[in-house]
Amino acid sequence: MPITSSGPRIAILGFAIESNRFAPVATRADFVSRAYLKGAALMDDARSEAPAMTPEIPAFVRDMDRSGAWTPVPILFANAESGGPVEHAFFVDTLAVFEAGLRAALPLDAVYICEHGAAITTESDDPDGEVFALVRGIVGPDVPVVATVDLHANVSDRMVDNVNTLISYRRNPHIDMAERGADAARVLRELMAGGKVAVAHIRLPVCAPPTQLLTAPGTGPYADMIASAEALLDDPRIVNISGVAGFVYGDTPKNGLTVIVTTRDDPAFARQTALDLALPAWQGRAAFSPELTSLEEAVALARQAGENARLPAVCLADVADNPGGGGRGNTPYLLQALLAAGAQGVIMGVITDAALCAEAHGLGVGAAFTARFNREETTLYSDAFAAPAKVLKLHQGQGVGRRGQLQGCRFDLGPSVLLEMDGIKVVVVSNRYQCHEPMFFEMFGLDIAQARTVVVKSRGHFRAAFDEFFKPEQIHNVDVPGLTSPVLARFDFQRLPRPTVPMDTMQDWSPQVRVLSHPKL
Template identity: 75%
Template sequence: MSDPRVAILGFAIESNRFAPVATRADFVDRAYLGGDQLLADARSPAPVITPEIPAFIRRLDQSGAWTPVPILFANAESGGPVDHSFFKETLALMERGLRAALPLDAVYICEHGAAITTSEDDPDGQVFEMVRSVVGAAVPIVATIDLHANVSDRMVDAVDTLISYRRNPHTDMADRGADAADILMEILQGAHITVAHVRMPVCPPPTQLLTAPGTGPYADMIQAAEALGDPRIVNISIVGGFAYGDTPKNGLTVIVSTREDVQFARQVALDLVATAWRERAAFTPELTSLEQAVALAKAAGDNPALPAVLLADVADNPGGGGRGNTPFILQAFLKANVRNATLGVVTDPELSAQAHALGVGASFTARFNRTETTVYSEAFAATATVLQLHSGSGIGRRGQLAGCSFNLGPSALLQIQGVQVVVITNRHQCHEPAFFEMFGIDIATVRTIVVKSRGHFRAAFDEFFSPEQIVNVDAPGLTSPILSRFDFKRLPRPVVPIDDLAEWVPQIRLLSK
């Protein structure tokens, strides 16, 4: 088909059932772009949107003449359930945009896949079904999702191909956007897709979904899928899920898309889930206690001959809905007199504003979480000195944010006893060295780095810390990997690793697109 008209849209957020409601402001602060504004950002040198859409556009640009039809892309930092009225408004805007753009030859949906709203457990499914209802059964639709998506049957049924990330940390987002373009062009040229879809009674905590070789059964599944290399395979998506969504569609999901060979797709899906089921005990996390972590930091600060350490505050990961402001590691450091440590990034707009008002060199009583009332966001105070101030804007240097613009809002570097603390305004997980380096910090000289992040930091801080130097700390928070600590209401039970489940018979759905 020459010069196809391809619509582009998406609603991307990872929703933690236990976190505060995500509002319009959360999306506007990150990305809420439509029409020409969306297209301009996607083709800019440092987009604010996620890499999939720019890569999708680049690949179609390379393939020949086509007409992009940008509708709307909404993206926010992971948070709680989305305000349903805002979601309904956004869905209506997308529908109006699609109807106004008809006729269309194809649609690309860039979704996260783990959204919930205050009234709906599957808004992603609603987006997908809306698109299908507008464009009709004959128009190809491809979608990309995060490997932390919670995949519903309606999501799989509404699109021709569902494509998830394969790397965690997510260094392959652009690759998956390019895959979406390639698959879409193949369908436009007449390819027919058959799908096998199976969900497992397994809800791994995010710490158990790394994909580097040797990191567990999820990595083993990814490697096995990539090793197949069979020409019948269009795409294999192995979606680990997001347990904190607490939805009926939770569960590790495998979607095998093939070129008109549904029985082959079925067998591949069965083989892949068998691998994970045999190794399911490895989905139980092993963490380092807060006391042990503090001892490591204390030793690293007191003895330069020891290796430096990176402590991951995995239970307060803004990338999973954490608020980025729990005080437990910082308080423990101060009590133990830990030295030569840097901690970030702490989300506290009021504290950052106060530091900016006082100016560099000012000493004052830093009151953390003075207005935050969320569980685990305990208020405390400490004497601090303002070392540096920054606008919080920059371009990522490594890992997931490499080449992408970020905006942390007014930010400050505070010295509190032997600990430097980076305080920001706009909630964001710490997965980029630039968040420290924008203050002139030489990470290579710091004995202990603490990041409020679950795992994406690994792709960016690997130039400073080997896997052996990285420690996942067991502290309280909204994203604790110890899932038994959460009061799940909708999660299918029994489920590994919360429950002891000895037997399971896969139920596979087969579809022809």
């Protein structure tokens, strides 16, 4: 559909990355390799059959197209795989692109910001807040601004204060990204029609590891909070409720589970609703401590599954090396232990090692060689090791997701290889991705349903796509070292608010609710 030339002029922009304080610095190249879409290229991708960008903007565009005439004003969407602090100079350049694009586009009727919400840079703890404040400063106090953020955003006061409505995902794994983009479109339409809002904002002293923040029924107090929030959404006083879990590895002063209630100009109701949602989560805070499967037990489960076909297959999640949280996707601990134990019927993926992929592509299918992992990686936990391997298949690593978070989205793993290593089949890729899509195995012809053990380097998003193969009781979060370990005592946090659960024992907490009546912008 071509861009329309009538109706309200709405700018679209976003800077989306989840930053792990302990991971290597993210650079311009990390964004360019995933999605750096400027001007018309942004709209072309948003309206394509299989976008490279995350689903929020395409869904926003579809809903705006459906609901009436409008004129999109695409500025820039920059998105990267989760990594370390962003190189500050690149962030400053990005802000300059936002500013120039917005000023050139004035006057505007509204702005949609698509962020992740957990960015940091090498010099800033709150670049998302800087983006929101920049937008507000340019368009002024009367232009509606709506933002969507990830469920793992670290929400600052500055972020809340500079938008009319902040909308976060409500599903973990994140299978509702498109729905939240559509929500943003509907809220903007209401605000442009003259709607007024009141916002209540409360932050809890809870900085939980992501393994404890699933949203399936019965998985803990955070899931209960989301369910309670959704039960209130039919109330005509409610515009939006966002229970934002946060991302502990960001290590910022704004960390903490956050509740944001937006009402139709009813500040008292917003305040009470925020308290009603926050207090039960606080009372259930003991559940924010992780329960993990030891490496020894995980290896024993894999051996048993391989030796006894009558036992259920198992899925071992290397949650401590999740590229979706800043992990490098290359720690060797699980693979080494499974090889040493002689485990059979195992498929594992995806390990990130561009140099190994290049060597395998040069050798060709059928080649037997010594696979040297992490020969060029010096990051903490990216230990080098070598083992005999055979090249089974090669692939360029490009495809479209089949299920879960990546369903219908393009991905590019770069030159990739399927290796056989003493009965274990290992998928190695060039571009860092978490293994949250069955196609990462299936593009090599692997039948996941026939494997006795499946090992994924992913924290939780794989659950939405691999649920056709594994029930929750077949999945085990394995306790190994890594940049995304749920064992928070292993990290040298310097900026987190303290005390905070689960790292500190807390018995009392006095909630402080910020209330903004049609925010003073």
